[in-house]
Amino acid sequence: MRVVVxxxxxxxxxxxxxxxxxxxxxxxxxxxxxxxxxPAEELRPKIEEAVRxxxxxxxxxxx
Amino acid sequence: MEAxxxxxxxxxxxxxxxxxxxxxxxxxxxxxxxDRHDPYDRPPLSKQFLAGTWDRDRLTLxxxxxxxxxxxxLGRRATALDxxxxxxxxxxxxxxxxxxxxxxxxTAARRLPGTDGIAGVHVVRTLDDAVALRADLDAGxxxxxxxxxxxxGAEVAATCRGLGVDVTMVEALATPFERVLGPAVGSVLADVxxxxxxxxxxxxxxxxxDGAGRVEQVRLSDGAVVxxxxxxxxxxxVPATDWLEGSGLTVDDGIVVDETLLAAPGVxxxxxxxxxxxxxxxxxxxxEHWDMAIAMGEAAARRLLVPSHGSPAVFDHLPWFWxxxxxxxxxxxxxxxxxxxxxxxxxxxxxRRFVALYGRDGRVDGVLGMNRPRHxxxxxxxxxxxxxxxxxxxxxxxxx
Numbered sequence: 001m002r003v004v005v006x007x008x009x010x011x012x013x014x015x016x017x018x019x020x021x022x023x024x025x026x027x028x029x030x031x032x033x034x035x036x037x038x039p040a041e042e043l044r045p046k047i048e049e050a051v052r053x054x055x056x057x058x059x060x061x062x063x
Numbered sequence: 064m065e066a067x068x069x070x071x072x073x074x075x076x077x078x079x080x081x082x083x084x085x086x087x088x089x090x091x092x093x094x095x096x097x098d099r100h101d102p103y104d105r106p107p108l109s110k111q112f113l114a115g116t117w118d119r120d121r122l123t124l125x126x127x128x129x130x131x132x133x134x135x136x137l138g139r140r141a142t143a144l145d146x147x148x149x150x151x152x153x154x155x156x157x158x159x160x161x162x163x164x165x166x167x168x169x170t171a172a173r174r175l176p177g178t179d180g181i182a183g184v185h186v187v188r189t190l191d192d193a194v195a196l197r198a199d200l201d202a203g204x205x206x207x208x209x210x211x212x213x214x215x216g217a218e219v220a221a222t223c224r225g226l227g228v229d230v231t232m233v234e235a236l237a238t239p240f241e242r243v244l245g246p247a248v249g250s251v252l253a254d255v256x257x258x259x260x261x262x263x264x265x266x267x268x269x270x271x272x273d274g275a276g277r278v279e280q281v282r283l284s285d286g287a288v289v290x291x292x293x294x295x296x297x298x299x300x301v302p303a304t305d306w307l308e309g310s311g312l313t314v315d316d317g318i319v320v321d322e323t324l325l326a327a328p329g330v331x332x333x334x335x336x337x338x339x340x341x342x343x344x345x346x347x348x349x350x351e352h353w354d355m356a357i358a359m360g361e362a363a364a365r366r367l368l369v370p371s372h373g374s375p376a377v378f379d380h381l382p383w384f385w386x387x388x389x390x391x392x393x394x395x396x397x398x399x400x401x402x403x404x405x406x407x408x409x410x411x412x413x414x415r416r417f418v419a420l421y422g423r424d425g426r427v428d429g430v431l432g433m434n435r436p437r438h439x440x441x442x443x444x445x446x447x448x449x450x451x452x453x454x455x456x457x458x459x460x461x462x463x
Contacts, residue, residue: 013394030437
């Protein structure tokens with residue numbers, strides 16, 4: 001599983017960070033950082049929730 | 064259960080349909096919406112789409128492109144529901160006889176009385192609304208009057224200023240956002256708009272809109288007259304419950320549902336239209352937020368599948384919303400209001416980059432951020448858990 005963020009769409013609402021802080025982090029510069037691009041499989045349900053809840057539909061999962 | 068009708072194909076309805084599939088429901092799902100367009104996301108209508116930076120394709124909601132095996136009835140209006148028989152009647156006479164119904168017809172924009180038939184007077188709720196407003200702007204409108212400085216009005220004002228259009232914003236309250244965010248934060252937002260050249264007229268109402276077929280001027284309650292090529296009305300919404308008369312559901316400023324989103328056996332409601340008893344706040348809530356619509360749609364779908372998929376779950380999702388105006392992003396987790404204590408805990412109002420806590424009854428009720436998305440997410444637990452006010456202040460300041 002690979003987490004992909006379209007940074008042209010992302011506007012740093014930080015919803016993903018609220019759901020999976022292990023993977024997504026919005027820092028003080030207001031930009032989103034993906035902490036793990038290939039996270040453990042057990043995080044998949046939470047990442048899928050982050051995909052659904054992203055206000056800009058900027059996150060996708062490959063594989 | 065073999066067939067479900069989802070009435071209303073915006074955020075709540077579509078996410079309900081998707082959740083039904085995710086939970087393994089393999090039966091028929093009929094999705095009805097009076098809007099003829101492929102379901103679209105509404106927040107960009109007042110921002111990127113209105114500004115012309117996003118095209119229509121980019122608005123299409125993700126579930127539309129997924130293989131959810133939905134039986135679409137777009138451009139078809141539901142005219143009646145019989146909750147007891149679980150049947151939905153459409154405007155062309157088709158009757159959907161189903162086992163479960165998701166009611167998600169949302170809300171409709173309130174209009175100014177007496178403005179029907181005056182060209183150039185707009186609301187922004189649907190894609191067609193936004194296309195019509197955009198067309199007036201493209202045709203050379205130079206003076207826009209925004210009636211109502213709520214979130215839609217304020218976002219439209221910001222977008223219009225970005226397009227170089229003159230904007231006058233008329234607000235009945237003495238301070239914009241006073242009722243929802245309190246006077247302190249409301250006045251910060253008012254200043255943001257003034258600094259971007261908005262002529263803000265607060266504490267006045269609209270006495271009338273004049274024009275020969277097309278709007279020419281707006282008369283205000285203080286006697287002032289503002290010339291206008293376009294008027295955008297953002298004075299709130301009303302639940303789209305007209306079609307539910309005689310349905311057997313309880314309608315009281317929305318559809319009254321129980322704490323599991325059930326409106327009647329086999330009938331759930333979600334999104335802007337649903338009023339549910341919030342255990343968190345000890346009162347019935349009807350919330351019009353984007354994030355809440357998704358959460359409610361998903362929860363309502365799961366509720367419909369009880370008992371084949373588990374037992375009823377109490378719905379009590381923490382409200383959260385965002386609004387983008389110019390280069391400022393306002394986010395609120397929990398709730399705020401004019402009667403809450405307000406304390407800035409991170410950053411400062413002067414730099415317009417801060418976090419404020421809202422408190423009531425000795426507890427944290429809301430976490431508001433302006434250009435502080437990280438902090439809002441990190442501090443939302445204070446509102447979620449409604450921690451004691453002093454403890455909340457200490458925890459927030461330690462983070463800043």
